[in-house]
Amino acid sequence: MHTISNIQTPFHIDLNWWSEHGRNLGRFLAEIVGAESDARSSDAPVDFIHPRTGEVFQIDPLWVRVLIERAYQPDYITPSTPLTNALLRALLENVNEPMTAVELHRRLNRSNPQTLLRVLKATRSEYGIVPVEGAAGR
């Protein structure tokens, strides 16, 4: 089912999509931290403590490494990062808390919300980024 979305519609990464499509998010995470392998898939989730709020998220250990070692840094998303890749990185950095095209535009400082919305709609087939179920817009 497709949700009619606008620039205020929150998007997130559908983590089930990755397994259903035989894709490995771990490989992507390993690439970001420059890890040798993506062997994390069998590891149990561990705590990540959000640096601003203190909220705890239980996520993949490799994802925690991305957040602790790479995210929130100026070189985590740069102007030369491909746009679809940058969108995925932004959502990973936000611990997959849903973000709208407007919020993603603020984070990426690239393009404009309308264009990002069009790209977001296309990233379903590349990275499983989809509108949050039942959220047509805030």
Place this chain on the structure above:
Amino acid sequence: MSNRIDSAEYWIEDFEPTGDDLEALYAHMLDALQPVSIETLAATVVRRRVSAALAARAATSKGDGAVYVPANRYDVGQKIVFPAIGGLNGKVEAVRPGNNGAHYGPYDVISVTLDGRQRSFAAGLSYPHELAQAVGELDGDVLADRYAMVIAPRLRERLSGDAEWVHSGDRWILKSLLPEVNTGHRNLAEAILMLSGEPLPAEKILKDLDVDKSTPLASRTLAVDLVLSGDKRFRNVGAIEAPLWTLATLG
């Protein structure tokens, strides 16, 4: 982890403009309606961050419960307010040991239902988390005086790449606050400069242009400066901060 908000390290090493900072700048510009310097914008950011830190402390007196501080430990049933999560509050429903001591050292994780959704927060952290900072003695104006200059370059870099902002030299404004300067205005400016026989500032050219007078003069001046700087017919023979316009053909 993060440094204290009143430390130089916080502003020199940690500072990156956030969405909340940009929101505050939009609000500031909607109040000002005219160009401001990057240092003024930077001071706005410093004051906003100090206000947010102080608001967290103020929540303690509201009776919503203890203000959440990651360094503190909490018991089941204890009421807590979370200023960093929009001031939501709830009761601790469960406590478990943290499972990532390798990164964070020993700590607990408390479960709290906020707005109908169960969420988890760290407790008993031994490292100085951003929320653990003491905010009692903070003064936004004092810190703005001290650190606005420090963060101005990073803010300038951020706003330079933001399509919603424009600037000429150190005059910054939201693009949407600029009045329209159209082709007709530019043609008229060309004629004005041709007749004047000397370079003119935008302020003088504006006297004969019908540019939206409901906007402040400084905004109209900047709009004209920006438009003329992008038109090959015109040349700035003055300073970047105080342009003087002449016709390129007269040069």
